[in-house]
Amino acid sequence: MAKTDKKKNELEKIKSEFISVASHKMRSPLSAIKWYAESLLAGDVGKLTEDQGCFVKQIFLSNRRLINLIDDLLRVARVEGGKIEMKHELVNLDHVVRETLRKTKGEMERKKIKFSYDGERAETNGDPDKLKQVFFNLIDNAVKYNSVGGKVRIEIKKDGRNYLCAISDSGIGIPKTQQKDIFTKFFRAYNIVTMNTEGNGLSLYLVKAYIENHGGKIWVNSVPGKGSAFSFTLPARQIPGKTKNI
Amino acid sequence: MPEKKKILIVEDDQFLHKILVMKVKAEGLQVISAYDGESALKKVKEIPDLILLDLILPQMSGFEFLGEIKMDSQLKNIPVIVLSNLGQDEDIERAKSLGAQDYLIKANFSIDDVIKKAKEWLVRKK
Numbered sequence: 001m002a003k004t005d006k007k008k009n010e011l012e013k014i015k016s017e018f019i020s021v022a023s024h025k026m027r028s029p030l031s032a033i034k035w036y037a038e039s040l041l042a043g044d045v046g047k048l049t050e051d052q053g054c055f056v057k058q059i060f061l062s063n064r065r066l067i068n069l070i071d072d073l074l075r076v077a078r079v080e081g082g083k084i085e086m087k088h089e090l091v092n093l094d095h096v097v098r099e100t101l102r103k104t105k106g107e108m109e110r111k112k113i114k115f116s117y118d119g120e121r122a123e124t125n126g127d128p129d130k131l132k133q134v135f136f137n138l139i140d141n142a143v144k145y146n147s148v149g150g151k152v153r154i155e156i157k158k159d160g161r162n163y164l165c166a167i168s169d170s171g172i173g174i175p176k177t178q179q180k181d182i183f184t185k186f187f188r189a190y191n192i193v194t195m196n197t198e199g200n201g202l203s204l205y206l207v208k209a210y211i212e213n214h215g216g217k218i219w220v221n222s223v224p225g226k227g228s229a230f231s232f233t234l235p236a237r238q239i240p241g242k243t244k245n246i
Numbered sequence: 247m248p249e250k251k252k253i254l255i256v257e258d259d260q261f262l263h264k265i266l267v268m269k270v271k272a273e274g275l276q277v278i279s280a281y282d283g284e285s286a287l288k289k290v291k292e293i294p295d296l297i298l299l300d301l302i303l304p305q306m307s308g309f310e311f312l313g314e315i316k317m318d319s320q321l322k323n324i325p326v327i328v329l330s331n332l333g334q335d336e337d338i339e340r341a342k343s344l345g346a347q348d349y350l351i352k353a354n355f356s357i358d359d360v361i362k363k364a365k366e367w368l369v370r371k372k
Contacts, residue, residue: 027353028259030353032261032262032265035262035356039265044268044272067354070353071353071354074333085335
């Protein structure tokens with residue numbers, strides 16, 4: 001039994017290293033495609049016709065999708081290889097949320113999303129980049145799988161020694177039978193596969209891994225056709241010498 | 247007429263090199279090109295105002311190049327922006343500890359962002 005586990009771990013390690021090396025190698029030609037497409041769209045070598053512009057835009061967007069997939073595969077390889085590099089810094093969650101909102105603002109405006117944010121001064125010890133990724137993936141999903149004019153709500157409140165964070169939406173929801181699989185790798189619910197949205201089925205897997213690395217946990221409540229609420233906990237920052245949390 | 251600012255571009259990928267040269271020249275800047283670490287070490291003697299440096303290079307890696315110039319009193323104050331597709335924290339920290347001023351992951355930054363960053367460092371250097 002122990003021998004089988006050892007073999008399995010070795011294979012897992014080889015797989016993770018392969019993904020890591022292959023991903024780095026793939027990024028170079030993808031960077032070239034990205035920069036040349038940007039240059040063409042900027043008209044650096046002459047003005048494009050409308051059709052040419054559309055075609056180059058498609059090349060640019062497909063390439064971006066591939067870069068995102070590779071970035072996520074690299075992150076998954078690190079998670080599975082037990083190589084998550086965690087920083088331990090004081091992180092202001094309000095700043096993290098506001099920075100994420102700046103990134104998603106364009107898409108929220110395009111979809112006329114009604115948005116609300118109810119946060120309080122919340123600080124945790126953790127990795128700012130990983131926490132940004134957590135909030136970005138969840139808010140991005142809440143917008144992506146929502147309808148035009150839908151709602152997105154973010155809440156952060158103190159709950160004992162933790163902060164309870166919730167990101168809810170009025171989107172398409174997740175079928176009841178599939179909710180248990182939502183945090184597994186490459187999972188995509190059957191009701192979103194038909195939607196014309198980008199997604200590689202890795203974002204929630206990474207969200208769960210990062211939250212658990214911070215000592216938190218995540219769960220989902222969802223009603224198909226009405227929306228989903230992703231809730232997670234993060235330990236509140238402990239002040240040495242004090243029994244109460246801030 | 248003021249002399250044009252010089253940027254040393256150290257990049258072994260010919261396609262990325264070519265577009266960087268085109269974009270830098272379009273800004274009215276002068277380019278010095280190197281495709282590997284060793285030739286970069288020779289060309290850096292022309293004292294550029296800024297270096298755009300890839301890390302995975304033939305002959306001598308970008309890390310080694312960085313280590314060499316930061317030990318040279320004539321070269322150590324030239325700002326270096328690393329342009330790499332190595333994105334792990336340990337790579338970023340290693341480059342910064344060797345003296346790189348900035349670190350951009352090529353696949354995640356637009357070419358215009360790279361040029362903007364280069365111009366910011368040229369202004370700071372004044």
